Amino acid sequence: MTKAIVLVHGGASGVSGERLDACIDGCKRAAKAGARALDEGALAAVVAAVKILEEDPSFNAGLGSTLTRDGNVELDAAVMTGDLKFGAVGACPPVTSAIELALQVMNDAEHAVLVGEGALVFARERGVKILGPQDLTVARVAQQLDEEKSRREAGGAPSGGLGTVGAVAVDSEGRLAAATSTGGMLYKRSGRLGDSAIAGAGVYADAEKGAAASATGHGELIMRLGLSREAVDRFASGMKVADAAESSLRELERRLDGRAGLIIVDRDGQVYAGRNTSSMPWASCAQGESARAGS
Numbered sequence: 001m002t003k004a005i006v007l008v009h010g011g012a013s014g015v016s017g018e019r020l021d022a023c024i025d026g027c028k029r030a031a032k033a034g035a036r037a038l039d040e041g042a043l044a045a046v047v048a049a050v051k052i053l054e055e056d057p058s059f060n061a062g063l064g065s066t067l068t069r070d071g072n073v074e075l076d077a078a079v080m081t082g083d084l085k086f087g088a089v090g091a092c093p094p095v096t097s098a099i100e101l102a103l104q105v106m107n108d109a110e111h112a113v114l115v116g117e118g119a120l121v122f123a124r125e126r127g128v129k130i131l132g133p134q135d136l137t138v139a140r141v142a143q144q145l146d147e148e149k150s151r152r153e154a155g156g157a158p159s160g161g162l163g164t165v166g167a168v169a170v171d172s173e174g175r176l177a178a179a180t181s182t183g184g185m186l187y188k189r190s191g192r193l194g195d196s197a198i199a200g201a202g203v204y205a206d207a208e209k210g211a212a213a214s215a216t217g218h219g220e221l222i223m224r225l226g227l228s229r230e231a232v233d234r235f236a237s238g239m240k241v242a243d244a245a246e247s248s249l250r251e252l253e254r255r256l257d258g259r260a261g262l263i264i265v266d267r268d269g270q271v272y273a274g275r276n277t278s279s280m281p282w283a284s285c286a287q288g289e290s291a292r293a294g295s
Helices: 017-036 042-054 098-108 116-125 139-153 219-225 227-236 241-256
Strands: 005-009 075-081 086-092 113-115 165-170 176-182 203-206 211-217 260-266 271-275 282-286 291-294
Touching: 005 017, 005 042, 005 260, 005 271, 017 042, 017 165, 017 282, 017 291, 042 075, 042 098, 042 165, 042 176, 075 098, 075 203, 086 098, 086 116, 098 116, 098 176, 113 116, 165 211, 165 260, 176 203, 176 211, 203 227, 211 219, 211 227, 211 241, 219 227, 219 241, 227 241, 227 260, 241 260, 241 271, 271 282
Parallel strands: 086 113
Antiparallel strands: 005 165, 005 282, 075 086, 075 176, 165 176, 203 211, 211 260, 260 271, 282 291
């Protein structure tokens, strides 16, 4: 029987100190929630885990999301299962749970991705609660936006403000799933679509190839390489999960000077969390076991 397990990340944004500790604790709570849902399957597990991260103001997803340059919140999220089912929302105005809305898009199966006001119309149809930007904005993020505006006006380089939350899982029947959710890049233009809503970039799961992955970091570069699928393809070529993740991150750095993090799980329950940033909080929890965590 496959070892059922969930692995989550809290973003490859290079946080440190007390905030990093808070992010690691949040990842542990999310991994435990995902593990409790594994009886319902891998998809239920990744959605449950990401919902916990969306509710935690320590992360750039849901509550605590970054702001656009005009002070609004626009959310990206996606879910994917090993049978190549996929659903996503992008540049979506604030809702209670972007990952839940992405799941609704996948289950509806008419479209793969809904963006902007179209995603909001769909949310109303499906009973997902609509919020205002103030409902998801925390003081830390508002301060970051002010500092970024001042930096840009003074001719400074972008600070980055990277970060995405995500989860991957395999259940006892060997079913794979992956999920991502984010507020996106700090000081982004309205309407910017990041890698989190793109299959193969921020998220990918493929049962035939035997693995699922979720990425975090500079979305524009992750999209150009197709980082999550790159890792899954490398695993399918015969690499172990750790080698598949690390070699994919090296390829991103070699070709695009990109910085990112990546989590991956295979059909046997082997997991790995890799990064080429200074930190990426993560946690894993196998069914019936205690959570493991690190950065």
